[in-house]
Amino acid sequence: MDKLKKFAVDYVTYVVKGSPVFYAWIAFLCLLILGLLYGTFLHATDGLRYTGLTDQVHDGLYLANFVFLVGVAAAAVTIVFPAYVYHHQALHKVAVLGEMLAIAAVVMCMLFIVSHMGRPDRLWHMLPIIGIYNIPHSMLAWDTLVLLGYLILNFVGGFYYLYKKYTGEPLNNKFYLPLIYVSIVWALSIHTVTAFLLNTLPARPMWHHSMMPIRFISTAFSAGPALIILIFLIVRTRTRLWIDNAAIDLLATIVTYCLGLALFLTLSEVVTSLYANTEHAHGLYYLMFGKHGFTDLVPWFWGSVAANIVAFVILLTPHWRKNYRLLALACVLAFSGIWVEKGMGLLVPGFIPTPIGEFTQYFPTTLEILVTLGNWAVGFFILTVLLKGAIGILLGDIRYVATTPEMATSASAGVVTAPESV
Amino acid sequence: MAAPGQVRRKHVTNKEKICNPEGGCTCAGQAPGAAAAENISSRRNFLKSTSMLSLNSLLGTAALMTMSDDAQANTAWAEWFQGNYRLMSDEEKARARARLERRYTREYGKAVTVDGTPPQEGVLMGYALNIKKCIGCRRCAKACVEENNTSRGKDQEIEWIRVLKMEKGEFSQEKMNQGYPEGLGIQVGGNAYSPAGVVMEGEHYYQPKAVPEKDSVYMPIACMQCEKPPCVKVCPVRTTYREADGPVVIDYNWCIGCRMCMSACPYWARRFNWSDPNLPKEAMNPVTHYLGNRPRMKGVVEKCTFCIQRTRKGRYPACVEACPVGARKFGNLLDPNSEVSRIIARKHVFRLKVEQNTFPKFFYFMD
Numbered sequence: 003m004d005k006l007k008k009f010a011v012d013y014v015t016y017v018v019k020g021s022p023v024f025y026a027w028i029a030f031l032c033l034l035i036l037g038l039l040y041g042t043f044l045h046a047t048d049g050l051r052y053t054g055l056t057d058q059v060h061d062g063l064y065l066a067n068f069v070f071l072v073g074v075a076a077a078a079v080t081i082v083f084p085a086y087v088y089h090h091q092a093l094h095k096v097a098v099l100g101e102m103l104a105i106a107a108v109v110m111c112m113l114f115i116v117s118h119m120g121r122p123d124r125l126w127h128m129l130p131i132i133g134i135y136n137i138p139h140s141m142l143a144w145d146t147l148v149l150l151g152y153l154i155l156n157f158v159g160g161f162y163y164l165y166k167k168y169t170g171e172p173l174n175n176k177f178y179l180p181l182i183y184v185s186i187v188w189a190l191s192i193h194t195v196t197a198f199l200l201n202t203l204p205a206r207p208m209w210h211h212s213m214m215p216i217r218f219i220s221t222a223f224s225a226g227p228a229l230i231i232l233i234f235l236i237v238r239t240r241t242r243l244w245i246d247n248a249a250i251d252l253l254a255t256i257v258t259y260c261l262g263l264a265l266f267l268t269l270s271e272v273v274t275s276l277y278a279n280t281e282h283a284h285g286l287y288y289l290m291f292g293k294h295g296f297t298d299l300v301p302w303f304w305g306s307v308a309a310n311i312v313a314f315v316i317l318l319t320p321h322w323r324k325n326y327r328l329l330a331l332a333c334v335l336a337f338s339g340i341w342v343e344k345g346m347g348l349l350v351p352g353f354i355p356t357p358i359g360e361f362t363q364y365f366p367t368t369l370e371i372l373v374t375l376g377n378w379a380v381g382f383f384i385l386t387v388l389l390k391g392a393i394g395i396l397l398g399d400i401r402y403v404a405t406t407p408e409m410a411t412s413a414s415a416g417v418v419t420a421p422e423s424v
Numbered sequence: 425m426a427a428p429g430q431v432r433r434k435h436v437t438n439k440e441k442i443c444n445p446e447g448g449c450t451c452a453g454q455a456p457g458a459a460a461a462e463n464i465s466s467r468r469n470f471l472k473s474t475s476m477l478s479l480n481s482l483l484g485t486a487a488l489m490t491m492s493d494d495a496q497a498n499t500a501w502a503e504w505f506q507g508n509y510r511l512m513s514d515e516e517k518a519r520a521r522a523r524l525e526r527r528y529t530r531e532y533g534k535a536v537t538v539d540g541t542p543p544q545e546g547v548l549m550g551y552a553l554n555i556k557k558c559i560g561c562r563r564c565a566k567a568c569v570e571e572n573n574t575s576r577g578k579d580q581e582i583e584w585i586r587v588l589k590m591e592k593g594e595f596s597q598e599k600m601n602q603g604y605p606e607g608l609g610i611q612v613g614g615n616a617y618s619p620a621g622v623v624m625e626g627e628h629y630y631q632p633k634a635v636p637e638k639d640s641v642y643m644p645i646a647c648m649q650c651e652k653p654p655c656v657k658v659c660p661v662r663t664t665y666r667e668a669d670g671p672v673v674i675d676y677n678w679c680i681g682c683r684m685c686m687s688a689c690p691y692w693a694r695r696f697n698w699s700d701p702n703l704p705k706e707a708m709n710p711v712t713h714y715l716g717n718r719p720r721m722k723g724v725v726e727k728c729t730f731c732i733q734r735t736r737k738g739r740y741p742a743c744v745e746a747c748p749v750g751a752r753k754f755g756n757l758l759d760p761n762s763e764v765s766r767i768i769a770r771k772h773v774f775r776l777k778v779e780q781n782t783f784p785k786f787f788y789f790m791d
Contacts, residue, residue, distance in 0.1 A: 048699050048700070048722070049697065049698055049699035049700060049722035049723050050696075050698050050699070050723065051579075051580075051698040051699035053698075055698070057582075057686070057692075057694075057695050057696055058692075060683045060686050060687075060696055061683060061687065115682075118682070118683075119680055119681050119682055119723070120679070120680070120681015120682070120683070120696065120697070120722070120723025120724060120725075121679065121680050121681040121723040121724060123504070124504075124678070124679075124680045124681075125680065127508075127661045127663075127678060127680050128660050128661050128680060133661060134507075134508050134511070134661050134662050135660070135661070135662075136657075136659055136660050136661065136662045139657045139658070140657070140658050140659055140660040140684070141658065141684075142658065142660040142682060142684050143660040143661075146660065199684075200687075202658075203654070203658070203687050203688050204654070204690065204780055205654060205687065205688055205689055205690035205780070206687060352687075353687075356692050357689065357690045357691060357692045358586070358588065358628070358645065358691070358692045360628075360692075
């Protein structure tokens with residue numbers, strides 16, 4: 003117990019210390035979080051009236067970011083799976099960073115859900131045990147359960163690993179490995195259930211196809227590892243923790259395959275829907291070409307397709323993929339391309355036209371954008387702190403010293419810059 | 425007659441305008457529930473003075489004048505902690521209703537009753553609408569707003585009934601042979617650019633000088649009170665459910681505002697309170713039911729309940745009473761001699777979107 007207390011103290015003292023760049027980054031995030039607080043205040047006092055949402059398009063930026071971030075959270079498995087199932091040495095060393103990313107992403111998901119809800123004060127109605135669950139019918143209820151479970155799995159798994167590293171004790175594999183294997187399967191479940199959230203609604207024909215879960219997973223496993231590669235490249239340059247090329251190369255391969263699959267699935271969907279071009283294809287048609295003069299989403303769609311294709315071409319060419327500057331570019335393109343595809347490209351046109359055939363366009367308001375940025379800022383805040391702590395422990399900067407507390411703090415006072423994330 | 429088609433000409437945002445892509449903006453519209461501005465313009469003027477004050481400030485003033493902050497806080501607290509209505513004991517239900525009665529009475533300055541009449545044995549509510557008789561006057565929609573305490577005013581108007589106007593335009597003689605051969609010589613349809621046949625050009629913001637308009641067919645829609653409601657299935661907290669006598673209802677105090685039910689509804693029957701509803705004191709209907717027309721709060725979903733506050737007391741829904749041409753019929757589907765049962769037995773009847781397998785209890789018929 004004493005050790006645990008010391009772990010907490012050492013961890014916190016380590017992460018709050020950093021270079022001016024670190025503080026500047028944190029201050030920047032806090033500024034964005036102020037916007038979130040303002041938006042949340044308005045949402046709480048006056049409802050969602052300041053959003054661009056309507057009865058026609060009633061889910062927008064918030065839910066889109068939620069859907070996207072579930073994928074990012076699930077993508078931690080692209081580190082954990084090769085590390086623990088295929089014993090990939092380079093990834094094994096830094097697998098805990100993936101778990102930290104998963105924690106931050108799930109927290110962001112929850113924040114976006116709170117922003118999305120009309121009555122966040124009644125959140126307790128859907129918490130396990132004290133709330134009431136519409137299980138097994140409601141996909142949203144399942145989604146809450148799997149996300150909470152995933153958060154707990156990664157929190158326990160990640161911090162158990164870090165704690166053992168900190169104390170220098172060996173891992174209890176009978177406890178730890180089952181946790182890891184469960185979390186691998188669980189990661190797939192969270193994005194699958196999130197896909198079911200949308201594609202089990204025949205009232206929205208654009209979503210109502212069986213391809214969505216695999217498409218979600220393939221996009222998630224390209225956007226997620228793309229973000230992880232970017233984080234790794236930053237960690238490599240900004241901290242003393244060296245991440246092997248082998249780790250980055252394997253992730254790049256995963257992004258390549260999954261992005262290719264995602265593009266193929268997009269193509270399949272387009273052909274399937276637009277060949278016959280029934281009324282059920284109106285949403286997709288509106289997204290791709292516009293309909294009745296409404297073309298707002300068209301640039302988003304083609305922009306996203308272009309970004310994904312360019313990223314795929316870069317990744318597919320071994321010579322370019324091995325060039326980490328180009329790789330970083332490809333990762334940025336893939337990440338943003340898939341973000342657009344999930345948001346403006348999937349969620350919004352699902353509501354256009356409405357079930358009675360009305361075309362209503364949706365424009366996020368400034369407040370919605372502020373709140374969205376704020377939620378991302380909270381996520382990056384958490385991610386920065388978690389990565390900084392984890393890197394400190396992996397480097398041995400934070401470690402358990404049995405003797406006096408002064409020694410421990412002096413050990414933890416090492417000058418390590420935090421990962422100044424993207 | 426299955427899925428309604430697309431609205432081709434109208435684009436309405438929640439905020440500002442009804443746009444006509446072919447002819448520019450035609451008028452200033454209102455909220456998603458926006459309807460004939462003509463019909464409501466007088467009320468809008470009337471409301472102008474009241475809408476200056478937000479509901480919040482009204483509540484605050486009312487609270488200061490009539491009740492101590494403590495007592496009000498206690499009510500809010502108790503409401504916040506109350507459980508799902510369906511799972512409450514009868515005693516708890518009565519307490520919850522009494523609490524609401526006190527609050528509404530205070531807020532609206534008139535004696536408000538919150539009824540809790542349960543479903544009656546042997547009753548299954550059903551609705552039938554004569555699509556040939558409907559003239560599109562939308563008095564049903566207005567009566568519904570007044571009966572059901574829905575929000576009004578610019579940007580905030582909610583209407584549960586929408587009347588879709590469909591024109592015969594695509595059937596006109598000169599358009600019949602306007603197909604075009606594609607590159608490989610394939611003739612595409614009789615009228616390929618605009619689909620042939622009565623497509624449901626469901627225009628529900630129409631603003632005519634008089635109804636019915638020439639060459640127009642009207643199709644009112646509202647909640648279909650499905651026997652297999654997709655909205656109920658997706659609700660994560662079981663706040664919306666089918667009552668034993670048929671209507672699908674919502675416990676507004678348990679709703680978390682996730683809007684999954686709105687995504688799941690194939691009839692676009694559900695509305696969301698994007699802010700505290702604007703319900704003027706004078707216009708508030710004090711005869712309410714817990715699961716029906718009691719005033720809602722911000723952030724919850726609402727919809728037609730077949731006027732549960734009336735129909736459980738043996739009255740007709742407000743829209744049935746308001747219809748000037750007798751197009752709307754309501755009754756007990758389990759009683760073979762009820763008007764709806766006889767209509768279903770004898771007339772040409774159809775339901776909307778049967779392919780969704782929702783089994784609506786809202787029937788359309790023709791003489």
